[in-house]
Amino acid sequence: MNVGFDFINNKLIIRIDGDIDHHTCDEIRSKIDNEIMRRNPKDIIFDMKNVNFMDSSGIGVIIGRYKLVMAKSGVAAMINVKPQIQRVYDICGLKKIIPIYENEIQAVKNI
Amino acid sequence: MRIDNEMRLEFLSKSQNESFARSVVAAFIAQLDPTIDELADVKTAVSEAVTNAIIHGYECQSGHISIVSKIMGRTVEIEIFDQGKGIENIDLARQPLYTSKPELERSGMGFTVMETFMDHVEVVSQPGMGTTIRLTKTFKSM
Numbered sequence: 001m002n003v004g005f006d007f008i009n010n011k012l013i014i015r016i017d018g019d020i021d022h023h024t025c026d027e028i029r030s031k032i033d034n035e036i037m038r039r040n041p042k043d044i045i046f047d048m049k050n051v052n053f054m055d056s057s058g059i060g061v062i063i064g065r066y067k068l069v070m071a072k073s074g075v076a077a078m079i080n081v082k083p084q085i086q087r088v089y090d091i092c093g094l095k096k097i098i099p100i101y102e103n104e105i106q107a108v109k110n111i
Numbered sequence: 112m113r114i115d116n117e118m119r120l121e122f123l124s125k126s127q128n129e130s131f132a133r134s135v136v137a138a139f140i141a142q143l144d145p146t147i148d149e150l151a152d153v154k155t156a157v158s159e160a161v162t163n164a165i166i167h168g169y170e171c172q173s174g175h176i177s178i179v180s181k182i183m184g185r186t187v188e189i190e191i192f193d194q195g196k197g198i199e200n201i202d203l204a205r206q207p208l209y210t211s212k213p214e215l216e217r218s219g220m221g222f223t224v225m226e227t228f229m230d231h232v233e234v235v236s237q238p239g240m241g242t243t244i245r246l247t248k249t250f251k252s253m
Binding site (some may be wrong): 013018019022023029053055056057058060061063064083087088092093 | 130148155166214215224228
């Protein structure tokens with residue numbers, strides 16, 4: 001499971017590559033948490049461009065990371081979200097806490 | 112209802128089999144030509160049920176999970192069986208946001224996702240005997 005990172009304007013862009021389910025979520029979680037510890041970003045942006053599948057295990061990972069940055073007054077956002085992931089996102093009520101932007105430029109500009 | 116096709120699958124309760132299980136079910140039901148959204152709905156629901164069997168049914172210990180899927184006209188029925196610890200209180204387990212394992216950072220939305228993406232979700236469980244989840248969905252696309 002490859003998770004890439006970029007750091008722009010004190011925001012950590014998290015680029016996940018592959019399915020997010022119970023099997024992959026431990027590795028994704030630990031890679032993101034290591035990077036958050038190392039970089040100490042204010043905000044985080046999940047780039048879902050290369051994620052074709054996510055179930056509720058992924059929601060747990062996203063909410064967990066949201067709580068990490070929220071504790072330091074940061075925010076979390078998602079970009080490049082595909083329809084299957086959007087459906088899971090909608091059902092789980094993530095809309096209230098983690099906005100979706102069309103792309104990275106929009107997200108970096110607005111959060 | 113007349114059964115047009117049926118498949119059975121059995122695998123160990125290993126988390127790497129979650130993607131295997133949802134992909135096999137998706138490949139089986141693809142013969143009904145569902146839309147991409149309908150196919151994604153079923154894959155997601157199966158992933159939730161198999162994950163529940165691994166985490167809660169077997170509590171990450173080794174066990175067998177079986178899937179039986181039937182096609183009846185434009186309807187698919189998918190049964191996911193485990194012989195794990197079973198569910199004490201099914202109504203509570205189905206509540207949105209409820210998780211019996213908060214320490215694992217679970218969202219508690221597994222059953223809600225299944226209920227939203229499928230037409231019917233039936234849960235049969237007895238403590239100590241295991242759990243069967245029966246998912247049913249009729250494809251509207253032709």
